[in-house]
Amino acid sequence: MAKNPYDVLGVSSSASAAEIQKAYRKLAKKLHPDLNPGDKAAEEKFKEAAGAYDLLGDADKRKRFDNGEIDATGAERPQHHFYRDYADAGDPHAYTSGAGFADFMDSEGAFADLLRRGQRARANRRGEDLHYRLPIEFVESISGATKRITLPDGGTLEVKIPPGLVDGQVLRLKGKGAPGAGKGGPGDALIEVEVMPDRRFTRDGDNILLELPISLTEAVLGGQIRVPTPTGDVTMAVPKGSNTGTTLRLRGKGAPRRGGSAGDELVKLMIVLPKSTDPELEAFVENWAKGKEFDPREGTL
Amino acid sequence: MTLNKQEFLISSGQRVQTLEFWLEQRWLIPTEAASGAQFSDVDVARAQLIRDLKSDLGVNDEGIDVILHLIDQLHGVRQAFASMRAALDDDSRNV
Numbered sequence: 001m002a003k004n005p006y007d008v009l010g011v012s013s014s015a016s017a018a019e020i021q022k023a024y025r026k027l028a029k030k031l032h033p034d035l036n037p038g039d040k041a042a043e044e045k046f047k048e049a050a051g052a053y054d055l056l057g058d059a060d061k062r063k064r065f066d067n068g069e070i071d072a073t074g075a076e077r078p079q080h081h082f083y084r085d086y087a088d089a090g091d092p093h094a095y096t097s098g099a100g101f102a103d104f105m106d107s108e109g110a111f112a113d114l115l116r117r118g119q120r121a122r123a124n125r126r127g128e129d130l131h132y133r134l135p136i137e138f139v140e141s142i143s144g145a146t147k148r149i150t151l152p153d154g155g156t157l158e159v160k161i162p163p164g165l166v167d168g169q170v171l172r173l174k175g176k177g178a179p180g181a182g183k184g185g186p187g188d189a190l191i192e193v194e195v196m197p198d199r200r201f202t203r204d205g206d207n208i209l210l211e212l213p214i215s216l217t218e219a220v221l222g223g224q225i226r227v228p229t230p231t232g233d234v235t236m237a238v239p240k241g242s243n244t245g246t247t248l249r250l251r252g253k254g255a256p257r258r259g260g261s262a263g264d265e266l267v268k269l270m271i272v273l274p275k276s277t278d279p280e281l282e283a284f285v286e287n288w289a290k291g292k293e294f295d296p297r298e299g300t301l
Numbered sequence: 302m303t304l305n306k307q308e309f310l311i312s313s314g315q316r317v318q319t320l321e322f323w324l325e326q327r328w329l330i331p332t333e334a335a336s337g338a339q340f341s342d343v344d345v346a347r348a349q350l351i352r353d354l355k356s357d358l359g360v361n362d363e364g365i366d367v368i369l370h371l372i373d374q375l376h377g378v379r380q381a382f383a384s385m386r387a388a389l390d391d392d393s394r395n396v
Binding site for chain 2: 024025028029032034035037038050053080081082083084085086087088089093094095096097098099100101104105114115117118160162166169170171172173174188190258259
């Protein structure tokens with residue numbers, strides 16, 4: 001006979017939905033097996049609480065339970081795989097962190113010695129994961145690339161960079177780590193990819209930003225200009241009367257997203273005058289009355 | 302057993318955007334194979350843990366980041382303990 005779910009959660013049968021959720025969360029925080037990896041009893045207790053919450057946390061099921069239409073049995077959750085069962089299985093995986101004890105490991109003494117010998121003694125030990133850093137060009141991060149890493153032992157490792165990768169992303173290559181002992185199998189290679197800054201492009205989420213110089217003529221009269229994108233140059237129309245700071249959007253020329261679509265390239269225009277002053281331009285501006293009336297700093301001073 | 306991304310989404314019942322966010326945060330690090338990301342049992346169980354933290358326990362994204370980091374360290378320590386136990390067992394056999 002399953003326990004009364006109200007008793008399991010420690011609430012009265014008139015408790016509100018909010019009270020029930022609060023009671024369950026309080027229990028679950030204490031009992032969740034992944035928050036208690038060494039407590040074998042936690043799993044049973046957690047399942048009991050979760051089962052009770054499945055019943056009482058659902059207004060419809062709760063009503064049917066209160067009316068006696070269903071009982072507390074069958075309220076158990078379907079098979080639940082807890083992370084601790086895999087994390088602790090003895091096979092190192094990409095998530096294990098030594099940050100909690102690395103200082104003990106590095107030191108000399110009986111403790112560190114025991115730890116090191118123990119790691120050797122574990123039969124069928126999976127090989128260690130090896131960590132690498134791989135710098136790539138910005139353009140490669142957008143369009144994808146195949147890179148080679150030279151390993152300390154002289155071998156090489158081929159790394160496929162998926163298009164749209166972001167700085168700091170970690171790629172995991174199965175079985176490319178250190179060899180294991182016995183039937184342990186090799187570890188994985190974990191490659192942290194560093195995207196080097198580009199002198200032209202910067203990235204903002206899925207969009208790529210580019211500052212592009214244009215001439216005064218192009219700004220005033222408009223025209224077609226060539227614009228670099230990470231996947232090659234394209235032609236873009238600059239509208240008549242464009243200004244420094246005007247931003248034009250090249251749809252789909254940004255970073256690819258997972259799933260096929262892509263961000264945009266945002267082209268910010270910057271008017272650049274010729275290096276040497278042209279007498280004709282000077283004379284024109286001198287005689288251009290309206291130019292003297294226009295105050296671009298109006299309201300800022 | 303490993304699942305590809307499509308299979309993982311179906312079995313975990315997560316939305317594409319949710320998974321993308323988890324991958325971005327590096328809460329999940331699937332194996333990169335020629336055919337795309339491969340999710341193993343440990344990835345699937347970890348996804349379940351993230352789901353539990355988020356929906357059952359009401360933890361926000363910042364909190365999940367911290368919790369996963371601490372849990373990863375805890376398992377690292379547990380494995381170190383297991384190693385030392387193996388060394389001690391080894392010693393007692395050789396005495």
